[in-house]
Amino acid sequence: MNLRRLAPALLLFALPAFAQKPDAAPKPDAAKADAKPETKPETKPEMLPADKSVTQTITVNGKTLHYTATVGTITLKNAEDKPTGQVVYTAYTLDGAKDRPVTFALNGGPGASSVYLNLGAIGPKHVKFGNAGDSPSDAATLTDNPGTWLDFTDLVFIDPIGTGFSKSLVDEATTKKTFYTPNTDIQYLSLVIYKWLVKNDRLLDKKYLIGESYGGYRGPRVTYELESQLGVALNGLVLVSPYLNPEFGDSNLSPIPWMTTLPSITAAHLEAEHKLTDDAMQQVIAYTKGDYASALIKGNSDPAARQAMIDKVTQMTGLDPVYVKYAGGRLDTGSYLREVHRSQGLLGSVYDSNVTALDPFPYSPYQEANDPLLDSIIAPTTTAMVDFITHTVGWKTDDRYYALSMTVNQQWDRSTNLRDGSVHELRQAVASDPKLRVLIVHGWNDLSCPFMGSVLTVDQMPLLGDPGRVSVHEFPGGHMFYTRPANGDGLHKLAETMVATH
Numbered sequence: 001m002n003l004r005r006l007a008p009a010l011l012l013f014a015l016p017a018f019a020q021k022p023d024a025a026p027k028p029d030a031a032k033a034d035a036k037p038e039t040k041p042e043t044k045p046e047m048l049p050a051d052k053s054v055t056q057t058i059t060v061n062g063k064t065l066h067y068t069a070t071v072g073t074i075t076l077k078n079a080e081d082k083p084t085g086q087v088v089y090t091a092y093t094l095d096g097a098k099d100r101p102v103t104f105a106l107n108g109g110p111g112a113s114s115v116y117l118n119l120g121a122i123g124p125k126h127v128k129f130g131n132a133g134d135s136p137s138d139a140a141t142l143t144d145n146p147g148t149w150l151d152f153t154d155l156v157f158i159d160p161i162g163t164g165f166s167k168s169l170v171d172e173a174t175t176k177k178t179f180y181t182p183n184t185d186i187q188y189l190s191l192v193i194y195k196w197l198v199k200n201d202r203l204l205d206k207k208y209l210i211g212e213s214y215g216g217y218r219g220p221r222v223t224y225e226l227e228s229q230l231g232v233a234l235n236g237l238v239l240v241s242p243y244l245n246p247e248f249g250d251s252n253l254s255p256i257p258w259m260t261t262l263p264s265i266t267a268a269h270l271e272a273e274h275k276l277t278d279d280a281m282q283q284v285i286a287y288t289k290g291d292y293a294s295a296l297i298k299g300n301s302d303p304a305a306r307q308a309m310i311d312k313v314t315q316m317t318g319l320d321p322v323y324v325k326y327a328g329g330r331l332d333t334g335s336y337l338r339e340v341h342r343s344q345g346l347l348g349s350v351y352d353s354n355v356t357a358l359d360p361f362p363y364s365p366y367q368e369a370n371d372p373l374l375d376s377i378i379a380p381t382t383t384a385m386v387d388f389i390t391h392t393v394g395w396k397t398d399d400r401y402y403a404l405s406m407t408v409n410q411q412w413d414r415s416t417n418l419r420d421g422s423v424h425e426l427r428q429a430v431a432s433d434p435k436l437r438v439l440i441v442h443g444w445n446d447l448s449c450p451f452m453g454s455v456l457t458v459d460q461m462p463l464l465g466d467p468g469r470v471s472v473h474e475f476p477g478g479h480m481f482y483t484r485p486a487n488g489d490g491l492h493k494l495a496e497t498m499v500a501t502h
Contacts, residue, residue, distance in 0.1 A: 048073050048086050048165065052395040055095065058124045058144045060151045066095040067124065067150060071395040074192045074199070084178055087192050088165045090114070090389070091200075092124055093154045101153040101206040101235070101499050104193050106160070106222075108214025108243060110185070111408035113164035113401075114157035115381045117212055117240070121482035121491070122149040123157065127384040129377045130483040132355050136376050140383035147488020152496045153208065158192055160185065162408035165389070165399055181413040186218060190225040194232055208236045208499065213449055213479065216242020216440075220426035223436070227429065236437045236498045237429075241449045241479045244421050244440070244457060255296040256456065258330045259288050262313065263452045265331050267444035268340075268353040269318045276476055281444060284316065288452065296329070333447045338367055349373035350448045352478020373478075378403050423457055430464050435502050438470040439494055443481030 051072035058065050070091045076084050094100060105117045119127045119142070126145035128134055149155060159166040161179040168175040178184055197203045211219035216239040226232040266284050270276040295302070295309035306329070314324045317331070323339065324331075337348045346356040349372045357372030369375075382403045389395050402408075430436055440458070442451030454472050461470065473494060475481040482491060 047075075047083070047169075048088065048167070048399070049395055049397055052393050054393045056092075056124065058148065058150070060144075060146060060148060063151065065124075065150060068093050068095055069124075069393055071389050071393050074195045076188055076191070078178075083169045084174070085161045085168045085170070085188075086166060087161060087188075088159050089156055089192075089196065090118060090123075091154070091156045091196075092150055094150065099205060101208060102197075102202055103149060103153045103155050103208040103210060103238075104196075105155065105157045106189065106209070106211045106215040106218055107163075108212055108216065108218070109163070109404065109409055110160070110180070110214050110412045111163060111402075111405040112213070112215075113159040113166075113385075113403050115164070115385045115403050116377075116480060117210060117215075117482075118157045119381060119384055120480060121212075121240070121488075122147070122210070122495075123155060124148045124150050125384075125388065127380050128483075129380040130352075130355070130373060130480045134376060134380075136379040138380060140380040140387070142384055142388060145488070147482075147485070147492050149492060149495055152499055156196060158189065160189060160408075162405050163402050164385075165397060165401055167399065176411050176413065180408065180411050182416060186221045186225050187229075189218065190222050190230055193222070193226060194230045197232065203232070206235045206499070206502075207232065208238065209234055210238040210240060210495075211242065212240040214243045216240060216244050216449070217422050220244075220422040220429055220438075224425040224429045224432075227433065233433060234436065235502050236439070238495060238498070239438065239440045239454075240482070241442055241446055242440060242454060243449050244423060244426070244454055255293045258296060259293055259456065260450045260452045261331050261333055261336075261447065262292065262316075263288055264445055264447050264450040265333075265336055265353075266316045268348075268447075269316070271354055271445060271476065273318070276444060278474075281474065285452070285455065287312070287316075292329075334367070337447070347372050349478070351480065352443065352445050353447060354445060355478065373480075374404070421457075423461075426470075427461060427464075430461075430470060434465050436469065437498050437502055439498050440470070440472045441481075441491060441494065442472070442474050443477040443479060444474050445476075445478040446481070448479050 051070060053068050053070040056067055056069050072089055072091065074087045074089065076087065078084050105114050107114050107116050119125055120129065124145055125142040127140055127142055128138060161168050168179060170178065179188065209219055209222060219237050219239050219242065223234050223237050226234060263284050267276060267281060270280055292309055295305045298305050310324055310329045313329045314321045333350060337350060337353060340353060341348050341356050345359055345362050347359045347367060347369060349355045351371065351373045355373045357375070359369060361368040382401055385403065386401045430438060440454045442454060444451065451474050458470055458472055475487045475490060477484045477487060481487050
């Protein structure tokens with residue numbers, strides 16, 4: 001997921017050390033002067049446990065699947081062949097099956113482990129989180145996931161360094177340079193996929209990658225890195241609520257920022273009114289691409305068109321007409337979330353504005369509390385995943401598990417403009433492999449990575465062979481729409497069709 005709301009910054013003050021000046025400098029001891037300085041023995045970093053597996057069973061669509069769950073590590077090394085980090089993965093492989101497809105999964109952040117796709121979307125086990133009414137203190141009980149993809153592909157969930165139990169084995173400065181930059185992140189994660197394939201003798205099987213949010217930014221880049229640098233071609237790519245949007249441009253001149261946010265805000269209102277349908281949203285998309293964009297571009301040159309647009313946006317979103325008027329029909333995500341539920345004393349989540357929490361600072365002119373959805377999902381996912389790994393699988397470690405690491409997010413190198421996205425690599429990957437298929441899926445209500453950004457991106461891609469190779473699909477819900485049980489079957493069918501096609 002894309003951490004748009006960070007924890008409050010900590011101001012660290014370095015205090016200078018003051019040494020007392022002696023009355024007289026002691027004379028050096030001759031024997032000590034000739035002695036060599038004492039050297040401390042080099043301490044080796046503590047390595048994680050050996051791989052551990054356990055057999056499991058699940059029934060999916062009336063079919064019983066026997067599979068093995070494995071928690072293992074991939075060790076990364078530097079040019080001097082010294083370990084720099086250990087990446088932990090959780091793999092689910094069907095017993096007795098040969099030549100099966102395998103799908104690798106990455107979440108985003110940066111700073112998120114893969115637990116969200118694992119226990120929320122496509123893994124064989126599921127825990128409740130992320131929906132209206134879910135509580136952090138609900139029992140984190142794992143149940144069989146009827147929407148799992150295990151019936152048509154093996155699954156490997158990768159936790160980037162600093163997330164889950166994955167850890168760096170080098171100092172902080174080296175860690176930031178080696179793991180916490182956009183380019184090195186892509187390089188080592190691609191290498192992890194390559195190493196897993198070699199380790200498990202799976203290089204010749206069909207291969208897929210699913211990435212969510214910042215994992216959606218990673219997806220095209222990892223695909224192109226694997227193909228062009230490591231010599232491993234993927235058959236398909238699934239981008240879930242991807243951080244893929246192109247550079248927006250000047251918000252005073254470009255209509256793109258407002259074309260991106262309006263449809264998701266409208267979807268949230270339609271869902272609250274129990275009127276959210278595909279047909280209704282197709283009308284919203286058509287208006288956004290047409291009269292809305294045109295009115296924004298015309299500006300003051302056509303007052304009648306501008307007023308008609310403001311009236312239409314007010315009707316579509318259910319917002320206060322005065323608010324829409326003074327916003328000029330341009331709906332900012334932050335101000336919208338601050339106002340939409342304010343009369344009820346609630347805050348909406350940027351990941352799904354209809355998931356709310358009580359506002360602990362209702363009189364503040366800006367949102368002081370953390371995102372309601374983020375605060376609610378850490379406990380159930382952490383508890384369920386750690387219990388599964390350490391108890392069910394029996395992979396024992398007393399290290400801390402990071403479902404979502406603010407440290408990684410805060411230390412991430414943002415010297416380059418990540419808002420440029422990875423559309424460049426997406427186009428190159430699709431162009432260089434005429435059979436690669438890309439499935440982009442979103443929740444209608446997501447304001448952190450709005451679906452309209454992907455729609456506009458794909459609309460502007462050149463025709464690279466079969467136009468159906470890159471497609472965008474939407475579901476009711478927000479950033480993690482997959483946590484809604486009703487969406488599991490639809491997502492499953494889309495991915496299964498892609499795997500069957502290539």
